[in-house]
Amino acid sequence: MSAFGIGLVTGTGAVSPLGRSAPEFYARLTSGESAIRPLPPEARKDLQATHAGRYEGFSPQPEIPQMKARRLDRGSQFALIACAQAVAEAGYAIGDDPEGIGIAMGTGSAGAGALTEFLRVLILESPEAAPPFHFPNTVANAPASQVSIELKIYGPNVTITQKDPSALNALLFSTLALGSGRARAMLAGAVDEWNPFYAMGFDRVGALRGEKRESGIVQGEGAFVILLEEEQAVRRRGAVPLARLSGIASAGVASEPYRFAPDPRAMERAMRGALGDAGAEPGDVDLWLSSRDGVREMDQAEAQAASAVFGGQSKVPRELSVKDAIGEMAAAGGAQLVAASRAIAAGQARRALVNSFGAGGNFLAAVMESAE
């Protein structure tokens, strides 16, 4: 067992093009369905990228009343619905101890819509015309903060931006918050919104898979969150946990921003670190949520690291890649945590290893297992 605040997962939430609840997301994911679709011409414009996992036709209703939804940007709407689902599934009464619960969300794009709209008016019209309403939403922390305001969460409220592994960074922050007595429960996850300027940016730097580019990611969007609670608190209130988070580790590579750092030894360090933290052996893992996202050199390095950790290609456990189904984004790490929790709760796995490896050389891994 880890030396610090590892806890039990008691709730999950998902708002995604592959389902508007965690159970629906998990069922469609494991049935082999994918939410990746061709980009329509008005969104694609002159991009190399041909596909994305966008939540087309999303409406914040019925969960968020129309008047309230108007005040929330797209990412905040995703996050609020997903967090409310996790709290409801856990049967957690926030009002009983509002200071005891916190939120840590990862994101790579939250605020993109507000930011580009604010700048558009500022540039095309004038600074005086720029809409003040949008400014607070240009910052990445808007979704977590809107959730804390709506759900009346008084504990730690944190947002982390660290590319693809943002969600696992938020999870690591959460375990430290629990282990340091800053909270007894943490909503941990991630949120992203698809945005044309961000699509253009990632496309121009060569990160997106496209017509003439076989290696690269497909962008997605959505919100995925788990509720992580201190074990004693869960037992005290008699709640039924879905899974246990038993280990987490982070390893870095000294890399320039946005450069891929396909370093299998650093990846191995993260995977072995998480297993060691959990006191588990590689052979105990029966489900592997890989970070595989279509960036060829990174995927090859991860396969190499997995082979080394598990003791040969033939011993690598069953792989589940969420990114084939929903694309890559900061929120994909949240989707991996939700999928691992549900697989364990359904008895389809006893122990899962989650890899989340990003550009810039930031590699995290987590171990989840049966809570029994």
Add this chain to the structure above:
Amino acid sequence: MSDRRVVVTGLGAVTAVGGDVAETWSSLVAGRCGIRALTLFDPALYRTQTAAQIDHIPDSFIDPRRRRRMSRADRIGIVAAREALGQAGIDPAREDPTRMGVILGGGVSGLMDSEANYARMIAGRPARPSGFLNHQPDAITDRLAEYFGLRGIKSTITTACSSSAVSMGYAYDAIRHGLADVVLTGGSDVLARLTYGGFNSLRSVDPNPCRPFDRNRKGLSIGEAAGILVFEEAGRARRRGAEILAEFRGYGVTSDAYHMTAPDPSGSAGGRTIRAALENAGVNPADVDYVNAHGTATPQNDSAETAALKAALGERAREIPVSSIKSMIGHCLCASGAIEAVATALTVRDGKIPPTIHYSHPDPACDLDYVPNVARDVDVDVALSNSFAFGGNSSVVVLTRYA
């Protein structure tokens, strides 16, 4: 594990009043104002034309070929980090790089270039890849890890104006729980049209240099800065004979759950954060000797912060000095918690409290001792530094003399 303590062994700073810690600190103690004409972009159409802008970046040691790929935030961040590591006497090439991390507050990063790129895009012209490379707030974190060869934990907190305060708290927890032995923490944030225009649109800027806690305060002055701190596990610092500047004793991080832009005027939300910090640090209100205030000079913040100090510290709030260095270096947004922690650590080391300048009219809603206009010599064993942010992301850090 939890008996591991965290100390500050290195500081680095680049601000509008100094290219390093020594110059910045002597300017702050002298009450020198760094808020002046903004020249980085044309401010003609904004309500204000001033900022605490850095006019010279002392980064001639960076290879020009590498510098070309760096944002302004990267450049001042590297200058400050190099100074901090130098003071700490840590050469990362001689250490186990996997035990050394980087946890920063993320600001606008390379948004200045990205804004120009976006302007091209909406004008229907092709965007440049280089204009997007440093767009994300985490670019600076990767950049410092790359430049100094650090391979441990790496993370970027994005909670607006409390980003770098929270990042220090995260670094503290990471070291205490054994995830790292040394962490470069703090932040680097620079001017951009987005943030300048944002506070302009909210009409929370003062056309003159800002006047924290003054009755006639009209809003903030935007600034830019890098403040980098070397956090180190205390036992390791002692064993190698490092000079310990201060102890990072704990922090509080809470959610106002009140409003996206307005602080809770009752002080109840801010008071919760201060209490959480004191509890985490194991210090009583009576032990607090000084508060480095958030003190943005917006009408709402300064009265709410005053109420929060009274709510959390009781009578002690009236007995101790409270000052805002934003009166000199402006509101450095996502780096404000970091640069203010650098100043607070120096207050603990030197027993000098920098003043709140531009203060002339007492406000009945702000009735504490704000150290008006002139620095003061006071022995400080326990100091707080407050950071509040849009979204209600509040954080308070506790720095103490190490004993």
